[in-house]
Amino acid sequence: MSKKNYELFSTNIDFSIYDHIVIGSGIGGLTAATWLARAGKKVAVLERHYVPGGFTHSFKRKQGFQWDVGVHYVGNLDKKESLLGMFNYITDGKLKWEFMGAIYDVVYVGDKKYEFRAGKENFRKQLIKYFPEEEQTINNYISLIEKANKRGKIFFFEKVFEPWLSKSLGWLIRKYYAKYSQKTTLDVLSELTDNKLLIAVLCGQCGNYGLSPKYSSFAVHAMVISHFMEGGYYPVGGADQISHKIIDVLNKLGSKVFINADVQEIITEKNKVTGIKVDNTVINCTSVISNVGVSNTFNHLLSEKAKQHCKFNIKAVKPATGHMCLYVGLNKSSADLNLPKHNVWYYAHENTDELIEKATLSETPNNFAYITFPSAKDPEWNLKNDQKSTIQAMSVGHYNWFAEYENQPWMKRELAYKKLKADFETTMLNRLYHLFPQLKGHVIETEVSTPLSTKHFSNYKHGEIYGLEHTPERFKLPFLRPKTKIKGLKLAGQDVTLVGVSGAMLSGILCATAILKLRSSRLFMDIKNFQDS
Template identity: 65%
Template sequence: MVNKLYQPYKPNLDFSGLDHIVIGSGMGGLTVATWLAKAGKKVAIFERHYVPGGFTHSFKRKDGFQWDVGVHYVGNMAEGSSLRGFFDFLTDGNLQWETMGEVYDVANIDGTEYLFKAGKENFRKQFLAYFPKEEMAIDSYLSLIEKTNKRGGAFFFEKIFEPWFSKSVGWIFRKRYSKFSQKTTWEVLNELTKNERLIAVLCAQCGNYGLSPKNSSFAAHAMVIGHFLEGGYYPIGGADHICEKTLEVFTAHGGKIFINADVTKIVTENHKVKGIELGEKFIACQSVISNVGVNNTFNYLLSETDRKVCNFNLKNVQPASAHICLYLGLNKSSEALNLPKHNLWYYKHDGIDAIFDKATLENAPENFAYISFPSAKDPNWETQNPGTATIQAISVGNMDWFEAYKDSNWMKRGEEYLQLKKNFETEMLKVLYKIFPQIEGTIVASEVSTPLSTENFTNYKSGEIYGLAHSPERFALPFLRPKTKIKGLFLAGQDITLVGVAGAMLSGLLCATAILKFGSWKIFREIKSRQ
């Protein structure tokens, strides 16, 4: 990324006259900041990491390899789609996308492969070929996905209602959605079919929202499945282009972003925002938008009094699951190795809940792996990195497995910790070699990240990447809205809406609308004109 887009935070810089401060530069923060800057507001983003972008950023190593940390594909990005229109608005149309083709995901369960094909009818036909006796269940499932997501649209739009309107009308949207959000994925699917293998295949992508079927809300499942139903897309040039192209527009409209800027407090007076603190430095503003998760916002940046005012309580909702990831660099091209564009969801057997619930550091990769091929998805990779390829292989993780190393520093956690990562790599490679034997002997770079790595860069205390768990309880929390009861404090990020780039973007859109109110409709017209 071009460094002129951002600068290191220094206390002696001029921070006067700010309308809005955004804490955290993930997709939700980038969206609301750019939206406000385009509306003529003076906006600054403060990011604790040494690079911006949150889970849209990539990291590079001296050998030239680059890997994404969170964006592996995005759905609903066809020309003319509403989501594509929002991205084009944020980037002035300078972010390009590559389709992943007819097949975007493959589930490998106990050695049997199931293809997820782009397009509702293609999906239906493919699943009927696998499960010819389950036509009624498959049709009911697709209908239910559509119905749930229609009600979901109203549910999320209601989050920008003013309190009086939410009480008088909004409860209808919440109640209608609760029919789906308050049931687990397994409960809903078990009503449609008793075929355990069909249920397992339909839930194979559950890693996209981080919970197994018996723990996840069907509303989250439906949104994610519906999001990818028309296929997957990948940002040309890599995931960090999402952040880079957005920041180019943000800074062109006067926005500023500061890295190595760890906000330590949101300053309020009589439950009204006055500004933020970074250490001993106070920076004033009219409003603060927190994009660092509700747990970090309320438990670490606000006072106990402010938490009570906002009715903040997470006792019934856990953080989302964590993960461990193996990053590989290969000395042959994706084409030479016949690596696919699609992602692979590997399960040792169809007991997905048991795999997640009984996961240990030792057995996790043996039982579950999500495998992605960034270099195969990106048409620019071979031009810029000829004769090489990249792979990412992820399994479920747990911060408790690394409790002994929580007080150590990044890159200085000791030999025992490094050995744990090496053991994980060895076990994950066994899975990769079994499915893709052609890569053996081509690996020239490898690296493993753990929940401690995630915590270090995001400050998510459990090493989670999806914020709050997408359980039924999550959808009943009253404070997951852009506007809080503290005047001038707003929330953005996936906790407010849903997991993923699209979910975080939606949160930024809702937050900007809550701030600008009727002024946001001018921007909606601009977006509409781009479609």
């Protein structure tokens, strides 16, 4: 890990020198801050946790093991892709990526194995090899993905239109995208085929957006499938290098990230931002970017009067689901244990909706599991951790399973809660041993997280990791855009756009664009210059 490049928050710091204050140091907030800093603005980023980075941070344990909490792979990072240029822009090109190889995901449906191969044609051919009778369906599916995403790009950039343009043109953009966003993934795929096994395989990555086919918008499915179709990449040195490299750039540009800064309120007067309250101390400011989710922002940081002025209402859209994770440390290297770089998605049978919808705490790893191998993906792991390796194994974790323990202190909850975690660990280890029997006898450290863990560190009230759930209704919410009706208050983060690193990064770019009033041509020119440099 890099030397600490962030500072401890103090009420003695002079925040009057900063033009903008960002609440939350996730990738959306850091991206917005960096774009603003590159435009000559001074930005302070406030993080309530004791390490920055949001879901891009990592954590360590005494034996030297390190695990990521949210970033397991990123797509669209080929040299020709603009996303690589965006990363280069906010990290000065210092963040490096490792290609995961020809296979980036493997989906198991029962004992049947299906590989997702990098490259559109490889992806297509491999699926046709598994389902030769469905060749036309597969061709139609990939074509539909491409059409949906062309409309989707315009849909998201409409979020920075001025109100007059949004009313005159934006409604038409939203109308045409509704063909994809207002249908569920299952509805769309069922129009293409009645082959339930093929549908299950095509939805094998649904954990990346947190909803099963019956409930998810086809728009998010299309974006996620396309995002990884050319292959997966992993940040060299681990996921926390993303935030570390960005913060280095912010420091160089005269901006700062402060930790242990728990913002309690965004203060407004006459529908204008006048300050924030941190540690019961008021900091005067006129520009705030909230990167902590729309629910946290409107339901917990703004007054009822300000909330009503914004016409904020998310009753039709629930928080995304939570998850449970088993963190595993092993006493042999990834090579010795033959751990793959690709991720594994396991489903007990082809009815994905039933597996996720009817999940129970005692059975969830038996029915659904997502397994990833960070030490195998990172080429620098063995330089610091010889003869050790790591695995993360996740499954569904509903907040209500643990709600009775929510008010108990972190790491000091009662034995009944610890028993639930221990039972999950046993069941998930058995799932791992079933898929990778060579792991037996080599597990030397384990740790389990639940939605209560997520709530403790991220402050998402229901332990969700994906903000608002990605249903068709989500795509109709008019306030999911950088500008709010409160002067001086902007939004960033995955709620504004889509789930994931690239979605949150896009939100940060859109937020900075709205503040700086950049034209789209200028935005893409900046990215291209860094991409070509």
